[in-house]
Amino acid sequence: MRLATCFRSSLLTSLAVLMLAVNPQAHAADGATRAAEFKLSNGMDVVVIPDHRSPVVTHMVWYRVGAADEVRGTSGIAHFLEHLMFKSTDKIPVGEFSKIVGRLGGQDNAFTGNDATAYFQRVAKDRLGKMMEMEADRMVNLRLDEKEVLTERDVILEERRSRIENNPSSILDEQMNAALYLNHPYGKPVIGWYHEMAKLSRQNALDFYKHYYAPNNAILVVSGDVTVDEVKKLADETYGKIPSNPTVTTTRNRPADPPQLVARRLTLKDPRAGNYSFQRYYQAPSYVTAKPGEAEALDILMKIAGSGSTSRLYKKLVVESKLASSAGGDFSGYGLDGGTISLYAVAADGVPLEKVEAASDEVLADIVKNGVTEQELTRAKNSYLADYVYDSDNQATLARRYGWNLAVGRTVADVEAWPANISKVTANDVKKVAAKYLDPNDSVTGYLVPDQSGVAQVEDLSAPSPSGELR
Amino acid sequence: MIGSYRAAAALVRKAVRPNIALALPALALLFTASVSHQAAAMNIQQIKSPGGIEAWLVEEHSVPLISLRYAFDGGNSQDPPGKPGLANFLTAMMDEGAGDIKSQEYQERMEDIAMRMSYDDSKDSLYGSFETLSANRDKAVELLKLSVQKPRFDTDAIERIRQQLTANLIYADKDPEKVAMREWYAQAFAGHPYARPSNGTVDSVAKITRDDLLDYHKRTFARDNLKIVAVGDITAAELGKLIDDVFGPLPAKADLFPVAQTEPVKGGNQKIVEMGVPQSVAVFGLGAMPRKDPDFITAFVVNHILGGGGFSAKLMEEVREKRGLAYSVYTYVQPYQQTSILVGSVATKNASMGESLTIIRNELKKMAENGPSKEDLQAAKDYLTGSYALRFDTNSKIASQLLGLMQEGFGPDYVENRNKLINAVTVEDAKRVSARLLKPDDLVVTIVGKPTGMKSASPAALQPVLAAPDRG
Numbered sequence: 001m002r003l004a005t006c007f008r009s010s011l012l013t014s015l016a017v018l019m020l021a022v023n024p025q026a027h028a029a030d031g032a033t034r035a036a037e038f039k040l041s042n043g044m045d046v047v048v049i050p051d052h053r054s055p056v057v058t059h060m061v062w063y064r065v066g067a068a069d070e071v072r073g074t075s076g077i078a079h080f081l082e083h084l085m086f087k088s089t090d091k092i093p094v095g096e097f098s099k100i101v102g103r104l105g106g107q108d109n110a111f112t113g114n115d116a117t118a119y120f121q122r123v124a125k126d127r128l129g130k131m132m133e134m135e136a137d138r139m140v141n142l143r144l145d146e147k148e149v150l151t152e153r154d155v156i157l158e159e160r161r162s163r164i165e166n167n168p169s170s171i172l173d174e175q176m177n178a179a180l181y182l183n184h185p186y187g188k189p190v191i192g193w194y195h196e197m198a199k200l201s202r203q204n205a206l207d208f209y210k211h212y213y214a215p216n217n218a219i220l221v222v223s224g225d226v227t228v229d230e231v232k233k234l235a236d237e238t239y240g241k242i243p244s245n246p247t248v249t250t251t252r253n254r255p256a257d258p259p260q261l262v263a264r265r266l267t268l269k270d271p272r273a274g275n276y277s278f279q280r281y282y283q284a285p286s287y288v289t290a291k292p293g294e295a296e297a298l299d300i301l302m303k304i305a306g307s308g309s310t311s312r313l314y315k316k317l318v319v320e321s322k323l324a325s326s327a328g329g330d331f332s333g334y335g336l337d338g339g340t341i342s343l344y345a346v347a348a349d350g351v352p353l354e355k356v357e358a359a360s361d362e363v364l365a366d367i368v369k370n371g372v373t374e375q376e377l378t379r380a381k382n383s384y385l386a387d388y389v390y391d392s393d394n395q396a397t398l399a400r401r402y403g404w405n406l407a408v409g410r411t412v413a414d415v416e417a418w419p420a421n422i423s424k425v426t427a428n429d430v431k432k433v434a435a436k437y438l439d440p441n442d443s444v445t446g447y448l449v450p451d452q453s454g455v456a457q458v459e460d461l462s463a464p465s466p467s468g469e470l471r
Numbered sequence: 472m473i474g475s476y477r478a479a480a481a482l483v484r485k486a487v488r489p490n491i492a493l494a495l496p497a498l499a500l501l502f503t504a505s506v507s508h509q510a511a512a513m514n515i516q517q518i519k520s521p522g523g524i525e526a527w528l529v530e531e532h533s534v535p536l537i538s539l540r541y542a543f544d545g546g547n548s549q550d551p552p553g554k555p556g557l558a559n560f561l562t563a564m565m566d567e568g569a570g571d572i573k574s575q576e577y578q579e580r581m582e583d584i585a586m587r588m589s590y591d592d593s594k595d596s597l598y599g600s601f602e603t604l605s606a607n608r609d610k611a612v613e614l615l616k617l618s619v620q621k622p623r624f625d626t627d628a629i630e631r632i633r634q635q636l637t638a639n640l641i642y643a644d645k646d647p648e649k650v651a652m653r654e655w656y657a658q659a660f661a662g663h664p665y666a667r668p669s670n671g672t673v674d675s676v677a678k679i680t681r682d683d684l685l686d687y688h689k690r691t692f693a694r695d696n697l698k699i700v701a702v703g704d705i706t707a708a709e710l711g712k713l714i715d716d717v718f719g720p721l722p723a724k725a726d727l728f729p730v731a732q733t734e735p736v737k738g739g740n741q742k743i744v745e746m747g748v749p750q751s752v753a754v755f756g757l758g759a760m761p762r763k764d765p766d767f768i769t770a771f772v773v774n775h776i777l778g779g780g781g782f783s784a785k786l787m788e789e790v791r792e793k794r795g796l797a798y799s800v801y802t803y804v805q806p807y808q809q810t811s812i813l814v815g816s817v818a819t820k821n822a823s824m825g826e827s828l829t830i831i832r833n834e835l836k837k838m839a840e841n842g843p844s845k846e847d848l849q850a851a852k853d854y855l856t857g858s859y860a861l862r863f864d865t866n867s868k869i870a871s872q873l874l875g876l877m878q879e880g881f882g883p884d885y886v887e888n889r890n891k892l893i894n895a896v897t898v899e900d901a902k903r904v905s906a907r908l909l910k911p912d913d914l915v916v917t918i919v920g921k922p923t924g925m926k927s928a929s930p931a932a933l934q935p936v937l938a939a940p941d942r943g
Contacts, residue, residue, distance in 0.1 A: 056861055086782070103853045105858045105859075105861075107781075122861050150795075154795025162798055162799065165750060166647055166818075274638075275638050310575070318635075322634075325635050325637070379582050385585075390536065390585075
């Protein structure tokens with residue numbers, strides 16, 4: 001799964017950037033255990049990550065449900081419900097949730113991915129109890145007014161226009177993602193398809209809510225200036241009062257993809273595309289689905305192949321052959337049902353995309369054939385281990401790391417074993433995963449082409465006209 | 472939906488930017504430093520290096536990291552006429568080799584020791600951000616020092632970066648949000664350096680030479696226009712030595728062009744830039760009080776109530792929550808050295824832009840006439856004072872906050888006093904300042920897209936194009 005997230009509010013731009021940068025895995029460079037975990041009697045998982053440098057806390061509740069769990073035909077309902085969770089309960093009047101948090105000096109937001117949905121507040125530590133009380137309340141007492149629902153539906157349609165419709169790169173990304181998964185729901189955009197979003201109802205939202213929102217399908221993560229005992233006491237008094245719900249769905253059986261038999265290719269010609277660019281996605285395993293060590297090796301592989309200006313792709317395509325103005329790649333390894341490898345390059349002026357693609361393929365083929373050097377391996381490991389230390393500066397980053405991992409079924413121990421596991425990867429491991437997962441016949445390739453004729457069109461897949469009004 | 476690929480493809484390099492540049496709303500907050508009882512507990516040391524360079528330091532030894540933030544006054548308003556984008560070009564060149572170390576080797580050495588260094592430019596300053604693990608401090612400082620004092624600006628690196636910057640500019644030219652913001656400054660400050668596109672244009676970037684880069688570096692990297700903050704695992708004595716090492720050999724005085732004071736054009740300009748997108752983006756704004764004006768803090772609080780406070784703000788309430796017209800609508804106050812603005816943005820489907828802007832104008836007008844209610848003012852104060860500590864919970868955030876205060880000429884005591892300033896704002900102050908600040912007839916508006924029924928207008932000619940039905 002590619003790391004795809006929708007936020008309730010766009011104001012936290014910097015957080016969105018962080019989400020992209022978070023290493024799902026990494027942990028304490030010194031190897032020290034940082035987080036404590038326990039379970040409430042109703043089955044709710046709790047993780048506490050103390051950091052006493054500043055008297056503030058980050059409070060998050062994660063639900064083990066996301067866009068990939070939606071019933072077919074209701075794409076976007078997971079994210080829509082996330083928006084509606086800010087409406088009202090018996091105790092909280094319409095639209096007051098965020099205002100109350102604000103009056104307490106707190107900041108709040110929420111986001112939805114394919115496998116998880118999370119709600120959070122950042123607040124002074126003495127307000128933590130109140131946050132837990134409010135979050136526990138809306139876990140089971142949501143009230144939705146028909147008119148409020150319809151107005152919010154207009155908001156998510158505007159959100160879709162901002163994120164997707166207004167940007168040809170996002171349209172191509174969405175189309176490529178759909179092509180990458182023939183059958184698995186990761187092929188649907190997290191925000192939903194416009195035509196289905198436009199029909200989502202109050203009942204759809206309530207059905208989804210009743211189906212998935214319960215303490216026994218949730219994880220509480222608190223980081224910052226708290227102790228485990230304080231969190232335990234407050235959690236018992238709030239979330240702990242909610243009975244476990246045996247009818248809630250806690251297993252997730254999504255339809256799997258058949259084996260890919262042919263390479264899939266798409267070209268988006270759009271007058272709004274400025275540059276010629278190339279991208280490639282491959283399905284890969286994730287930290288959840290991979291054999292031991294494979295996901296770590298994929299992280300190292302893509303660091304060496306595609307991360308930053310010391311990477312192979314950048315050196316070959318940008319510095320040496322000058323075929324591209326930028327180039328890189330990434331492994332996204334957090335999905336419950338799988339991960340993805342992605343590559344990109346923006347063609348240098350006048351260079352045909354076919355040439356850029358061929359040069360990228362040469363870089364990958366060389367790694368498949370000859371592997372990586374010990375020096376590259378060491379540099380990549382050091383870089384990840386250092387990221388782990390840098391991340392420990394930020395309690396919100398840590399809370400997201402643990403929350404995301406637990407939401408896809410990993411454990412605190414898995415998270416904290418990551419530095420040790422990364423250290424174990426050998427050059428041979430990297431070569432093996434490169435050979436296994438970088439198969440051009442098992443990928444989706446996309447070209448974004450500025451359309452000189454001025455008429456937008458989409459080849460290979462039918463899609464709404466990118467430049468047209470969709471409603 | 473945010474895909475990691477899209478961000479990478481669109482923005483190219485320079486992935487690690489200082490916090491300062493991440494988000495404009497955050498930027499606005501940054502410059503309004505603030506206080507809380509908790510933040511006040513933080514011990515800010517004002518140090519002077521043996522060589523006489525001043526800096527602020529917050530020691531924090533529990534995490535083995537050091538964050539350094541520094542700024543040289545100047546920024547992209549120092550770009551020479553005809554060459555906008557020079558400061559931005561330079562920020563992209565600072566890790567492309569220094570001293571005897573060429574680009575690729577410099578970057579590999581940075582990565583080997585996990586050193587993080589990045590630069591960014593604003594209208595008034597050039598920002599540097601440097602972070603290292605304590606264990607690698609000496610090696611990292613050595614690389615930093617070379618970069619600050621002797622960047623190479625090799626021709627092959629210049630051409631490579633030129634291509635990336637050009638690709639970024641071509642991309643940005645198709646991004647309605649970026650075009651709307653760029654055109655807003657062009658309209659509001661026509662004829663002033665603040666009107667120029669910060670990152671330049673494809674044509675201006677094509678003209679920038681190695682000599683331009685060397686000249687900009689020589690003119691602006693100096694000791695008298697430098698501010699430094701360090702946070703983390705370092706003592707005052709160690710920091711003093713580090714600073715002398717890195718910045719000591721720079722020229723004593725910067726050689727900056729004078730930049731005149733200015734304010735946004737009055738009378739209500741409106742410009743529409745046609746772009747084939749389903750959703751229009753508008754940027755709107757007007758002049759605000761300078762940072763040192765006695766009414767600045769009140770203006771900041773009023774802005775919070777009007778458009779800065781997320782879901783508690785009036786614009787969010789009227790445009791998004793009541794009518795579902797937009798996902799995003801906000802305002803912020805942004806003081807510069809030579810002006811100050813209140814600026815905002817809204818994105819909505821083409822057919823709704825007229826209605827959305829009419830609602831926004833009405834909210835400005837209502838606030839100007841009546842000021843905020845007592846309850847709204849109290850809620851704003853509660854948020855602004857209560858959330859202050861959230862700006863100080865990581866080393867890098869502390870460093871960015873303090874650097875902003877230093878640049879504005881405040882002392883460390885500002886951190887302790889800021890919440891008192893907020894709490895001192897009265898309903899009468901807020902009403903008076905709202906009237907002084909919010910003049911809907913002066914609103915400068917830029918719209919990018921195909922907004923239904925709207926047209927460009929110069930001062931005096933502007934009329935509301937669509938009346939909003941009162942659905943609230």
